[in-house]
Amino acid sequence: MPSVKTSFNRRSFLKTTAIAGGGMMLNFCWFTACESSSDKDAAPPAKAWFDFNGYLKIGDNGQVTIMSPNPEGGQNVKTSMPMIVAEELDVDWKDVIVEQAPLNTELYSRQFIGGSQAIRHGWNGLRMAGATARQMLREAAAQTWQVPVVEVTTRAGVLHHQASGQSTSYGEMAAAAAKLPIPEEVQMKEVKAFNIIGSSQKNVDGKKIVTGQPLFGIDTRQEGMLIAMIVHPPAFGVKLKSVDDTAVRAMPGIQDVFTVKVLEDDFERQHFDTCTFLEVVAIVGNTTWEVMNAKKAITIEWEPFAAYTEERTPYGSEKQTFTIPAGLENSADHLARMVESAALPRQVVRKDGDPEAAFKNAAKIIERTYTAPFLAHNCMEPMNFFAHVTAEKAELIGPLQKAELTEKTLSARLGLPVEAINIQLARLGGGYGRRSYAHWVVEAALISQKMNAPVKLIYTREDDMTGGIYRPAYQATYRAAIDADNNLTGLHINAGGIPESPLYANRFPAGAVDNYLAESWIVNSNITIGSFRAPRSNFIACAEQSFLDEVAEAVGTDPIDFRLALLQRAKDKPVGENNDYDAERYAGVLELVRDQSDWGNTPANTHRGVAAYYCHNSYSAQVLEVKVEDNKPIVERVSCAIDCGIVINLDAAINLSEGAIVDGIGNALYGELTFKDGVPEKNNFHQYRMIRMSEAPKKIAIHFVQNDIDPTGLGEPAFPPVFGALANAMYQATGKRLYDQPFNLD
Amino acid sequence: MANFNLKINGKNHQLDVDPATPVLWVLRDHLHLVGTKYGCGIAQCGACTIHLDGVAMRSCIIPVSAVRDQAITTIEGLSEQGDHPVQQAWLEHDVPQCGYCQAGQIMSAAALLSDNTKPSDEDIDMAMHGNICRCGTYTRIKAAIKTAAKVG
Ligand code: FES
Ligand code: FES
Numbered sequence: 001m002p003s004v005k006t007s008f009n010r011r012s013f014l015k016t017t018a019i020a021g022g023g024m025m026l027n028f029c030w031f032t033a034c035e036s037s038s039d040k041d042a043a044p045p046a047k048a049w050f051d052f053n054g055y056l057k058i059g060d061n062g063q064v065t066i067m068s069p070n071p072e073g074g075q076n077v078k079t080s081m082p083m084i085v086a087e088e089l090d091v092d093w094k095d096v097i098v099e100q101a102p103l104n105t106e107l108y109s110r111q112f113i114g115g116s117q118a119i120r121h122g123w124n125g126l127r128m129a130g131a132t133a134r135q136m137l138r139e140a141a142a143q144t145w146q147v148p149v150v151e152v153t154t155r156a157g158v159l160h161h162q163a164s165g166q167s168t169s170y171g172e173m174a175a176a177a178a179k180l181p182i183p184e185e186v187q188m189k190e191v192k193a194f195n196i197i198g199s200s201q202k203n204v205d206g207k208k209i210v211t212g213q214p215l216f217g218i219d220t221r222q223e224g225m226l227i228a229m230i231v232h233p234p235a236f237g238v239k240l241k242s243v244d245d246t247a248v249r250a251m252p253g254i255q256d257v258f259t260v261k262v263l264e265d266d267f268e269r270q271h272f273d274t275c276t277f278l279e280v281v282a283i284v285g286n287t288t289w290e291v292m293n294a295k296k297a298i299t300i301e302w303e304p305f306a307a308y309t310e311e312r313t314p315y316g317s318e319k320q321t322f323t324i325p326a327g328l329e330n331s332a333d334h335l336a337r338m339v340e341s342a343a344l345p346r347q348v349v350r351k352d353g354d355p356e357a358a359f360k361n362a363a364k365i366i367e368r369t370y371t372a373p374f375l376a377h378n379c380m381e382p383m384n385f386f387a388h389v390t391a392e393k394a395e396l397i398g399p400l401q402k403a404e405l406t407e408k409t410l411s412a413r414l415g416l417p418v419e420a421i422n423i424q425l426a427r428l429g430g431g432y433g434r435r436s437y438a439h440w441v442v443e444a445a446l447i448s449q450k451m452n453a454p455v456k457l458i459y460t461r462e463d464d465m466t467g468g469i470y471r472p473a474y475q476a477t478y479r480a481a482i483d484a485d486n487n488l489t490g491l492h493i494n495a496g497g498i499p500e501s502p503l504y505a506n507r508f509p510a511g512a513v514d515n516y517l518a519e520s521w522i523v524n525s526n527i528t529i530g531s532f533r534a535p536r537s538n539f540i541a542c543a544e545q546s547f548l549d550e551v552a553e554a555v556g557t558d559p560i561d562f563r564l565a566l567l568q569r570a571k572d573k574p575v576g577e578n579n580d581y582d583a584e585r586y587a588g589v590l591e592l593v594r595d596q597s598d599w600g601n602t603p604a605n606t607h608r609g610v611a612a613y614y615c616h617n618s619y620s621a622q623v624l625e626v627k628v629e630d631n632k633p634i635v636e637r638v639s640c641a642i643d644c645g646i647v648i649n650l651d652a653a654i655n656l657s658e659g660a661i662v663d664g665i666g667n668a669l670y671g672e673l674t675f676k677d678g679v680p681e682k683n684n685f686h687q688y689r690m691i692r693m694s695e696a697p698k699k700i701a702i703h704f705v706q707n708d709i710d711p712t713g714l715g716e717p718a719f720p721p722v723f724g725a726l727a728n729a730m731y732q733a734t735g736k737r738l739y740d741q742p743f744n745l746d
Numbered sequence: 747m748a749n750f751n752l753k754i755n756g757k758n759h760q761l762d763v764d765p766a767t768p769v770l771w772v773l774r775d776h777l778h779l780v781g782t783k784y785g786c787g788i789a790q791c792g793a794c795t796i797h798l799d800g801v802a803m804r805s806c807i808i809p810v811s812a813v814r815d816q817a818i819t820t821i822e823g824l825s826e827q828g829d830h831p832v833q834q835a836w837l838e839h840d841v842p843q844c845g846y847c848q849a850g851q852i853m854s855a856a857a858l859l860s861d862n863t864k865p866s867d868e869d870i871d872m873a874m875h876g877n878i879c880r881c882g883t884y885t886r887i888k889a890a891i892k893t894a895a896k897v898g
């Protein structure tokens with residue numbers, strides 16, 4: 001067994017234990033998301049619980065409560081992360097109860113949803129939490145039995161000493177073990193000894209979800225709680241001028257109407273403090289319906305704002321200045337401005353060899369331009385948050401991706417110390433990046449502070465869809481130089497967006513082409529953007545993979561063979577430095593999907609396209625099989641190979657990947673938000689088309705590469721390749737290449 | 747304001763409320779039955795699906811005054827023990843991701859199966875067309891409906 005130094009130092013773990021023992025559940029929970037996940041009524045309830053560390057406690061009945069540190073938004077972390085602890089603790093999964101951990105930056109690190117990193121970053125800590133407790137149980141047994149600790153083994157929650165034939169349960173040894181010092185070194189299991197990791201365990205909140213128990217932030221309720229809604233500007237480029245609330249104040253159930261300055265002008269902004277509308281109008285009342293009615297009746301005047309600059313510190317980087325132009329923007333102008341900007345001098349991000357010469361000497365040049373529009377996240381649960389702010393403290397509950405950062409923003413904005421801010425992590429009704437930008441949490445807190453009462457802020461679907469923080473609009477032009485022998489000798493990528501470039505200059509095919517140039521540009525806008533499932537990759541993968549398909553065709557090579565040859569080159573003799581992928585693993589998913597889809601044997605009347613991509617430290621390749629009827633694609637089957645290292649919860653990982661594929665097909669075919677004079681042209685689902693059941697693939701088969709590599713991202717990596725695989729399959733079906741999203745066959 | 751007597755999940759509830767209030771908000775705000783979800787408010791997403799006398803309806807657009815003596819069933823009352831064949835099938839297939847749309851999906855599926863015990867793929871597509879899932883769990887939902895059809 002590998003022996004590993006515990007990275008929790010003794011002091012932090014002791015501190016942890018002290019905090020945990022001294023009342024880790026600082027607040028009673030208002031909703032069942034914080035309650036234990038147990039349906040395990042069969043076992044007699046524990047009479048006493050013993051804390052081992054911030055991650056787990058063991059009951060005298062042998063049950064184990066494992067805290068899930070990260071918020072759950074559908075990625076299955078609330079089940080998967082505890083599975084890792086349980087594995088190393090060596091306990092039977094049926095004896096595990098899971099609880100959502102409170103936000104606690106002392107105890108846990110990176111309690112985020114973002115970048116598909118929960119499992120990757122949590123991996124060692126979670127394993128050590130389990131292994132450390134197991135070690136303490138073994139020590140306690142060794143002391144009790146007066147035997148050497150190395151002779152004490154464990155199996156599924158039971159300690160054994162083979163020579164003397166003694167055995168006892170974790171429950172019986174828990175009291176003694178919890179008193180022992182935290183070991184400085186622990187043994188972790190060999191990967192091949194895993195029996196919980198890699199199995200399929202049901203979602204710990206499954207029963208609550210299917211029976212409609214309160215789980216989500218929007219379900220929060222507290223005695224005396226008021227309902228708040230906001231009115232934000234109807235267009236990007238305007239701000240509040242005046243409010244006439246006389247009629248509204250007299251409406252039934254309305255308590256107050258006031259304006260809220262979300263962030264002060266001199267506020268020191270971090271990355272996720274993107275705030276679309278600096279000032280909004282709050283309406284507070286007794287019930288949602290009454291406030292909704294008042295919202296419709298209020299009279300507000302808006303006026304254009306002047307251009308301004310804003311300083312923000314992107315996560316993990318230096319402070320930057322962003323220019324927010326004035327004006328009411330139109331989608332038609334956006335497209336024209338992207339074409340213009342792409343022709344102006346650009347930022348050279350990477351250059352290998354002599355691309356100019358390669359293009360000059362090329363026998364054939366292929367140039368194609370790809371575009372994609374702004375997208376709204378459309379989490380099914382609209383933005384909402386509960387806040388109760390008093391002079392001393394702020395209690396908040398709701399769906400939030402980066403609570404640790406929001407806590408800092410709230411502290412500064414409310415004028416309360418960080419310790420006085422307590423955020424409970426509710427289950428998220430979808431996040432996909434949207435809930436990292438917590439302006440609406442600040443709004444909820446400020447409204448509660450003003451009302452001096454507990455308040456739940458709810459966005460209507462319209463507020464949510466027209467409120468900014470979109471996936472940016474992008475454009476990328478790919479140019480390939482091909483020599484007389486049909487070799488790809490040069491590649492030029494010229495990519496930008498509003499107001500962010502989608503370029504990843506060091507990703508494939510960088511490293512596989514001798515002469516390579518990657519350039520970037522941006523167009524400023526007052527329309528705000530934010531992370532959207534696999535940011536930037538969600539566009540550039542489609543452009544790149546559609547383009548490679550076209551180049552493969554031009555040189556007369558099978559599209560999978562063509563990619564494999566480039567990857568072979570990148571592996572044998574990589575071009576340039578900092579290539580951000582492992583060519584062998586990349587090729588591995590292509591080979592796996594080729595075999596699993598039976599590539600080359602396309603069923604009659606169907607057409608296939610392939611795409612592969614690497615992001616969030618994981619690899620995914622997909623083959624889509626479509627039919628086109630009445631100009632509409634019917635996706636018969638998707639084969640998807642993924643290399644994300646060790647898979648934790650197999651069936652949940654399959655579910656998440658299936659979802660990414662369905663979501664990708666939906667966004668590729670229908671996702672689009674356009675603007676007219678600054679106004680989003682869609683505000684609800686009658687206008688914004690989402691994929692529906694009849695449009696989902698008939699079959700999806702997910703295949704994971706089996707290896708012993710530490711786990712990497714999964715929520716995002718299966719999303720970007722779908723767009724390209726779909727475009728390539730539709731080309732095979734119709735003979736028409738698709739360059740602009742959403743794909744339209746008419 | 748007006749007085750209403752509603753039959754919800756087999757129990758009678760008296761309440762005094764604006765007659766135009768959608769059933770969705772009566773359930774969520776007045777009766778604290780929050781399993782029924784708000785997603786769009788305009789009958790486009792299905793998150794708020796309930797049964798009115800066994801028929802799947804979008805509670806976000808039904809004013810409370812229109813209910814009269816029709817029996818309302820919400821996700822909380824679909825079964826006493828949470829073991830309706832559709833709920834069991836959902837657990838067996840471990841359908842939910844974020845879970846937010848699932849109460850509505852289950853209510854639509856349960857209504858379908860009470861009318862049509864052997865739905866074809868097309869029947870399922872049609873009955874479920876009004877329920878959006880951004881997480882993309884459609885293939886599992888369909889599989890779960892087929893499992894529930896076998897049992898039910
Ligand atoms: S909330 Fe009723 S259908 Fe969307
Ligand atoms: S499970 Fe998340 S919206 Fe359906």
